[in-house]
Amino acid sequence: MTTAYSGVGLPGVPAEIYPPQQDSHLLIDAMTEAGIVANARVADLCTGSGVVAVAAAAAGAARVLAFDICPRAVQCARLSAIASGANLQVHRGSWARAMEFAPFDLVVANPPYVPQGSLDDHRRIPAIAGPAQAWNAGAAGRSVLDPLCEAVPRLLAEGGTFLVVQSECSDIPRTVAALQAGGLHTAVVAEQLIPFGPVMAARSHWLMEAGLLKPGSRQERLAVIRADAQ
Template sequence: MTAPAAADVYRPQHDSRLLIAALSEAGPLRGRRVADLCAGSGVIGFAAAKLGAASVTAFELSPAAVSLARAHAAAAAIPVEVRLGCWTRALDCRPFDVVACNPPYVPIASATAPSELPADAGPICSWHGGHDGRRVLDPLCRAAPELLAAGGTLLVVQSEYAGVGQTIRRLAEAGLRARVVAAERIPYGPVLSSQARDWEASGRIGVGCRSERIAVIRADKP
């Protein structure tokens, strides 16, 4: 199979690997029903299936990513159902025992023109989190109790720039027990690198800062 172009599919990076590590440490998946939201190429869902999940359903907006994920699942005989559509489609087949999500969380100013963004950043829907990075995070926090079965777990990865504390508060307000279970400091990728000078000028980051903290938040439903 020809490798996808960077513009077509978000390629797994530090955040994907950190989320997979947290998923593997979250507890036994055998016999559990799992959803992979904002699935991209499907690596999180594939990891859940390999960890013994009873069923895995992945949801992804990008047709190119869905095609790639389905092809990989078929070639490797990995039992993951990949559906084209917004993550909210998972509400139609809830509840799940485990929900994992690597949402778009990069804050991008509304005045930023597409021509100012790097061509190798991957599809914009995979990382553009709105002006504050919370375009998906806030609705996900509100929907989490509906998505989860009793005793279920949500795992979501995000950048410090999208407000880790805010996500924990929103999940707590929704009635879940939330905390950071994994974190890592990583160098800026192409999108943040393209924004860095403007962020320095606005005082959002210190001069010369070129790394961010990403975190996995776990939220459990009683």
């Protein structure tokens, strides 16, 4: 399992867009190290800045389609593609929109996965973390992960691969089980321990009280989960 990330990023990502961070880079490294991008038809879900889609295009994908529900993210990803010279298309929408273009040889996703409590803590989180829509994912952190895992088998071509990155606080084994239940061969293929970022730092006390992080934690474990269609 890889424990490093390449540091690939995009300059000039505006504050209202989720900036490329360790999870984005861990996903990129897992994608490129798998050796499955060249000549593949790729979908990047929850693309945000477009950094993963740009990396897929640079790795030789035959076609890259990126999707995001946020119009500002769509605009940012399109500008990122132009600036990098990447050959990709960016569409507004979720995996439901991606269904229109399926099947794909490779689907990648860095979805919102941070659990949120009942109290509004946005004022405690600096703007550099990006918009709340990019990380808030319900009380268990799975409001996006659960329906996404259910949809994946319908997005993949025969022999296709899904790669998703998430935090331990949103239940990595549950994602593995959900993808296995969809008939996919599933495993954790990359992990990394990172210090709390601004969102996790603001919520760490609540996450520990809720049993979503171990007491006394100062780091979180990120994981990339791979699921392959038979």
